[in-house]
Every structure is written in structure tokens, then in C-alpha cells.
Amino acid sequence: MNDRIFGSISFLLSLFYIYSAFIIEESFIQDPVGPKIFPYIIAFFLLTSSLFLIFKPDPKPEWAEFGKIIEVLVTAIVLILYAIILPIIGFVITTFLASSFISWRLGATIKSAFLVSAAISISIFVLFRYVLGLSLATGPLGF
Amino acid sequence: METLNLLLDGFGIALTLDNFILALIGCVLGTIFGALPGLGPANGVAILIPLSFSLGLSATSSMILLASVYYGAMYGGRISSILLNIPGDEPALMTTIDGYPMTLQGRAGEALTLTGFASFFGAMFATIGLVLLAPQLVKVAFLFGPAEYFALFVMAFATLGGVASNNQAKTILASCLGLGISTIGVDHQTGVPRMSYGEIDLYDGIDFLVVIVGMFAVSEVFVFIENTRSSNKDSERPVIGNIIPKLATVLKTVPSMIRSTLLGFFAGVLPGAGASLGSFVAYTFEKKISNKEDTFGKGDERGVTAPEAGNNAAAGGALVPMLALGVPGSGTTAVLLAMLMTLDVTPGPLLFTQNPDVVWGLIAALFIGNVVLLILNVPLVKYFSMILLIPTKYLMPVVAMVSFVGIYGISGSSFDLMVMVLFGLLGWLLRKLSIPLVPVIMGVILGEPMESNLRRAMTIYDGDWSKLLSSNVSLAIWSITIIGFVLPFFFRKKIKSTMSQLKD
Numbered sequence: 001m002n003d004r005i006f007g008s009i010s011f012l013l014s015l016f017y018i019y020s021a022f023i024i025e026e027s028f029i030q031d032p033v034g035p036k037i038f039p040y041i042i043a044f045f046l047l048t049s050s051l052f053l054i055f056k057p058d059p060k061p062e063w064a065e066f067g068k069i070i071e072v073l074v075t076a077i078v079l080i081l082y083a084i085i086l087p088i089i090g091f092v093i094t095t096f097l098a099s100s101f102i103s104w105r106l107g108a109t110i111k112s113a114f115l116v117s118a119a120i121s122i123s124i125f126v127l128f129r130y131v132l133g134l135s136l137a138t139g140p141l142g143f
Numbered sequence: 144m145e146t147l148n149l150l151l152d153g154f155g156i157a158l159t160l161d162n163f164i165l166a167l168i169g170c171v172l173g174t175i176f177g178a179l180p181g182l183g184p185a186n187g188v189a190i191l192i193p194l195s196f197s198l199g200l201s202a203t204s205s206m207i208l209l210a211s212v213y214y215g216a217m218y219g220g221r222i223s224s225i226l227l228n229i230p231g232d233e234p235a236l237m238t239t240i241d242g243y244p245m246t247l248q249g250r251a252g253e254a255l256t257l258t259g260f261a262s263f264f265g266a267m268f269a270t271i272g273l274v275l276l277a278p279q280l281v282k283v284a285f286l287f288g289p290a291e292y293f294a295l296f297v298m299a300f301a302t303l304g305g306v307a308s309n310n311q312a313k314t315i316l317a318s319c320l321g322l323g324i325s326t327i328g329v330d331h332q333t334g335v336p337r338m339s340y341g342e343i344d345l346y347d348g349i350d351f352l353v354v355i356v357g358m359f360a361v362s363e364v365f366v367f368i369e370n371t372r373s374s375n376k377d378s379e380r381p382v383i384g385n386i387i388p389k390l391a392t393v394l395k396t397v398p399s400m401i402r403s404t405l406l407g408f409f410a411g412v413l414p415g416a417g418a419s420l421g422s423f424v425a426y427t428f429e430k431k432i433s434n435k436e437d438t439f440g441k442g443d444e445r446g447v448t449a450p451e452a453g454n455n456a457a458a459g460g461a462l463v464p465m466l467a468l469g470v471p472g473s474g475t476t477a478v479l480l481a482m483l484m485t486l487d488v489t490p491g492p493l494l495f496t497q498n499p500d501v502v503w504g505l506i507a508a509l510f511i512g513n514v515v516l517l518i519l520n521v522p523l524v525k526y527f528s529m530i531l532l533i534p535t536k537y538l539m540p541v542v543a544m545v546s547f548v549g550i551y552g553i554s555g556s557s558f559d560l561m562v563m564v565l566f567g568l569l570g571w572l573l574r575k576l577s578i579p580l581v582p583v584i585m586g587v588i589l590g591e592p593m594e595s596n597l598r599r600a601m602t603i604y605d606g607d608w609s610k611l612l613s614s615n616v617s618l619a620i621w622s623i624t625i626i627g628f629v630l631p632f633f634f635r636k637k638i639k640s641t642m643s644q645l646k647d
Contacts, residue, residue, distance in 0.1 A: 032605060039323070
């Protein structure tokens with residue numbers, strides 16, 4: 001991905017944004033500007049700056065090898081899964097798993113990732129739940 | 144006199160046990176965030192905001208905690224700059240130039256002590272400057288109407304693109320992304336939903352805390368994952384050595400501290416500049432006037448005290464427009480502003496009349512925090528330098544998991560967490576394309592007040608757009624905006640060449 005591609009995406013985004021602003025239903029309460037003008041102004045600048053990116057791009061950024069990018073995307077998916085199962089299973093187990101994954105991908109051995117993550121997960125739970133009194137997700141097991 | 148009384152009241156608030164402990168925690172955490180490469184003031188404040196919010200801290204207490212983190216990070220950034228030649232955060236970049244050579248000469252302890260004092264000097268002066276300047280700016284700000292405020296917000300974005308960025312088109316694009324996100328949800332003035340496509344989760348809009356934590360904390364995890372190399376050797380234990388410098392050395396650095404503090408404070412007060420510019424200007428200026436024997440870049444003491452005094456002074460200076468006008472000039476002050484807005488405290492001139500306890504409690508806490516930070520960063524600095532030994536593979540999971548705890552604590556919603564991860568991914572992508580994140584964050588935070596000021600102005604002027612330029616004040620602000628936007632086109636080349644010369 002380089003500036004040209006991102007500029008083109010932003011260009012399409014600005015068109016979509018204009019359309020989204022266009023279909024805002026006006027209310028019977030009205031002020032001189034209304035709810036549409038500010039989005040139109042933003043869209044104008046978004047469109048102009050995206051054209052600049054398309055026609056005057058910076059040199060291409062250095063991308064890490066393909067595998068690393070996949071790794072970032074997989075991490076994002078793991079974190080989204082974490083967000084979904086957190087309220088179902090509870091804080092300690094899910095956090096242990098997510099934290100182990102990150103630690104492992106950052107170069108820890110599986111064994112040390114598990115050990116450290118168990119410590120991280122339990123100490124965050126104790127600190128925030130019992131010392132600071134914050135409500136954390138509790139699953140059927142109560143933790 | 145009135146100011147002095149208010150400040151004394153402030154000390155009464157800041158010295159209560161709870162607030163003092165918060166300031167202490169903030170200073171320690173801030174120094175740690177600053178010292179760790181890859182994490183800086185904005186990340187530290189971003190991670191702690193949702194926590195202080197879910198813990199139900201008052202506006203005053205949260206501000207004391209977060210501003211201590213902010214000041215602390217400015218102190219802490221120098222530690223890894225000096226010991227490892229890796230800037231702990233962006234403003235500490237200039238400190239590597241003379242700091243690391245000092246370490247190679249076995250004078251790391253001396254460098255850390257001198258910069259600790261320089262940081263203290265800069266931050267203390269800037270806090271005094273804040274006390275003197277902010278109330279004056281408030282008096283001026285009372286003359287501002289919605290048209291002037293709208294102009295000020297535009298100025299904040301236009302000048303962001305200035306010296307600091309490489310490509311103005313990218314800054315504008317980033318600002319528009321942020322502003323666009325801020326328009327999602329029910330329109331505050333007419334009550335119609337915008338950009339929501341019938342999604343109930345979007346009617347409330349996207350909480351800016353979710354965006355902030357996603358972009359400043361979660362994206363950091365992705366950056367680290369991408370850059371991990373298989374040969375991940377553990378960092379060596381830094382040797383600090385003697386921490387007491389000779390009196391003559393201290394005296395030699397005093398003038399550089401004074402000059403840099405003044406420059407840094409000025410750079411900080413200007414919109415859109417912030418601490419990085421403060422340290423850059425301070426170092427360049429100091430080199431120009433003191434580099435008579437060609438000692439800079441080879442471990443000259445003045446080459447470390449100048450940028451450190453400069454960035455700490457700039458950090459304090461950046462609080463002036465944020466508190467007095469509600470218009471932040473840097474990423475971290477924008478995040479602090481976001482926290483005040485979340486707690487329904489309106490920054491700007493009204494803050495000084497309606498919530499003097501917040502302002503003066505905060506300022507008093509900054510004075511106390513500075514003394515605490517001096518102790519943490521000079522006699523105790525070797526304990527903080529050990530933090531650099533914690534490998535990122537164990538540190539980043541903590542950063543990520545605590546970010547999740549904070550956001551989940553506010554809303555208890557999985558949807559917010561998912562949005563946060565997506566913003567983390569977006570933040571990572573934007574950073575790859577060197578599109579700055581600060582304008583996005585500022586757009587998300589300032590979009591609502593910016594639009595409502597525009598619409599209020601138009602209601603007053605009955606829809607006549609030319610009236611936006613009707614007062615002298617708004618004319619002046621618009622002129623500064625245009626100059627601030629256009630001028631960097633001419634100066635950027637020069638600054639860039641100086642920058643690359645310095646880095647070599």
C-alpha cells in the first residue's frame with residue numbers, strides 16, 4: 001500500500017461521506033446551518049487532500065515482509081475475539097490467553113509466555129477488582 | 144495578589160492525602176512511560192484516562208493524576224535517550240545527540256543528573272509562566288464569541304500541519320478523518336441521527352476515549368509485533384557511574400537552561416507546536432551560540448541540558464492555551480482536554496470562573512509534582528533505568544490488557560472494545576504511511592465544539608457567512624491561521640536539512 005492507494009481509498013471515502021451527509025433527514029427544528037453543512041465542509045477538504053496524495057505521493061513506505069503483516073492482522077483478529085468472548089468466559093482466562101498470544105508473537109517462548117501471562121492476568125484482576133474496585137467482566141466462574 | 148490567593152487555595156486541594164498520592168503515582172508512572180522506548184506522554188495519558196474515569200475520580204483528582212503523568216513522561220524520556228541512544232519518547236530525540244556520547248565516555252550518571260535538574264528548571268519556570276500567563280489569556284478570551292472560537296479551532300488544525308509535519312496534505316487528511324468520525328451519531332442541535340445507518344450502537348457517536356486508546360495504545364502493540372525480529376536479544380544492563388557532577392560543570396550549563404527554558408515555553412504556548420519543537424529549537428539555538436570549540440554532538444553537557452529544559456518548558460507552556468482557551472496545541476494536551484470534556488467540565492475561560500478548584504488544584508499539584516519528579520529523577524534514577532531491562536515481550540501484553548480493562552470499565556460493551564481494536568489497526572496503518580495520528584485525535588475531540596461554535600455563530604449572524612470575519616479578533620486569528628499554514632512551505636526545507644545534519 002502506498003500513498004496513491006490510500007489517497008484513492010480516501011477519495012472514495014469522501015464521496016461516501018458526501019452521500020451519507022446528503023441523506024441526513026432534516027428535522028423540523030432548524031438552525032441556519034443545519035446538520036449537513038459541516039460534513040460537507042469536511043468532505044471538501046478530505047477530497048482535496050486525497051487528490052494531493054494521489055497526484056503528489058511521498059516515496060513508498062517500507063513494508064515489513066508479508067508474513068509480518070499477516071501476523072499483525074492475526075493479532076487484530078485475536079484481540080477482536082478477545083472482545084467477544086470476554087463477557088462470556090470472564091476476565092482471567094480470556095486475558096491469560098490473549099496476553100500469552102501477544103507475548104509469544106513478540107518473541108517469548110511458549111512456556112515463558114504462559115507463565116508471565118498467568119501472572120499478568122491474575123495481578124491485573126486482583127489489582128483492579130479488589131484494590132481499586134473496578135467492575136471487570138466475570139464469566140460463569142466468577143472471575 | 145488574587146492569583147496568589149487562588150494558588151494557595153490550590154495547594155490546599157493538592158495537598159489533601161488522596162490528591163497527593165495520585166500525584167505521586169502519576170509521577171512514578173509518568174517517568175516509567177517516558178523512559179520506555181515506544182511509549183510516551185500521549186500513550187501514558189491515553190491508557191490512564193479510561194481508568195481514572197471508571198474509578199470515578201473527580202475532575203480535579205483526574206487532572207492531577209494525568210498531568211503528573213504528562214510531566215513525568217517529559218522527565219523520563221531522557222533516561223533511555225542517554226543510556227541506550229534510543230529516545231524514550233519523541234521530545235527526547237534531541238537528547239540522544241550529546242547524551243549517548245556522554246554515556247560512552249562513562250559520564251551517564253552526570254548526564255542524568257544534569258538533565259534531571261534541567262527538566263526541573265524548565266518545568267518549574269513553565270509552571271510559573273502558566274500561573275502568570277493563563278489568567279491574562281482568560282481575560283482576553285472573555286471577549287471571544289463563537290465566531291472567534293471557530294477561527295481558533297481552525298487555527299489549531301492549520302498550525303498542526305506546520306513545522307512538525309512533512310506533508311500538509313496528510314495533516315489535513317488526518318484532521319478530516321477525525322472530524323468526520325466526530326460527526327457520527329445524533330446531531331446535538333437538531334436531534335437527527337447522522338452517518339449512523341440505523342445502527343443503534345452508533346447513535347451515541349463514537350466515544351473519543353475509544354479512539355484515543357485504540358490509536359495511542361493498541362496500535363503500539365501492532366507496531367511492536369511488526370518489528371519483532373527473531374534474534375531478540377535482551378538489553379544490557381546500563382552502567383550509570385558517578386551521579387554527582389562537578390560544580391563548574393553545573394555552572395557551565397545554567398545559561399543554557401535559562402535560554403532553552405524561555406524558547407521552549409514560547410514554543411509550547413504556540414498552537415500546534417508542543418514539546419518536540421521545544422526541544423528542537425532549544426538544541427539548535429544552543430548549538431549555534433555555544434558550539435565554539437566544536438564539542439556539540441561529542442558529549443557536551445549543554446547539549447543535553449538545553450533540549451531537556453526546552454521540552455519540559457514546552458510541556459508546561461502547552462497547558463496555557465489548553466486551560467485558558469480550551470484549544471489544545473499538542474497531542475497530549477488534546478487528550479487531557481478529552482478527559483475534561485468526558486467529565487462535563489468545559490475548558491476555556493469559564494473553567495477559571497466556574498471550576499477554579501480544578502485549575503488551581505492542578506497548578507499546585509504541578510509544583511508539588513515537580514519536586515517529587517526531581518527526587519525520582521536524580522537520586523533515584525538508577526531504579527528507573529532498571530525498567531529499561533524489562534523486555535517488550537512481557538511489557539506490551541500489560542499495555543494491551545490494561546487498555547482493554549479501562550475501556551471495558553467505562554461501558555462494559557464488547558462493541559466498544561472491537562471498535563478500539565479497529566482503531567488500533569487504523570492507527571498502525573496510518574503510521575506506516577506517515578500520516579500523523581495527532582490530527583485524527585484532535586479532530587475526534589474538537590469536532591463537536593468546533594461545529595457547535597460555527598452553528599451558534601451562524602444563528603447569531605442569521606446565516607450570513609461573511610460575518611465570520613466581522614471582528615478584528617477573528618480577522619487576526621484567520622490571518623495567523625493562513626500564515627501558520629503557508630509559512631512552513633518555505634521553511635521546511637531548511638529545517639529538514641538541519642534535522643538530518645543533527646541526526647548524522
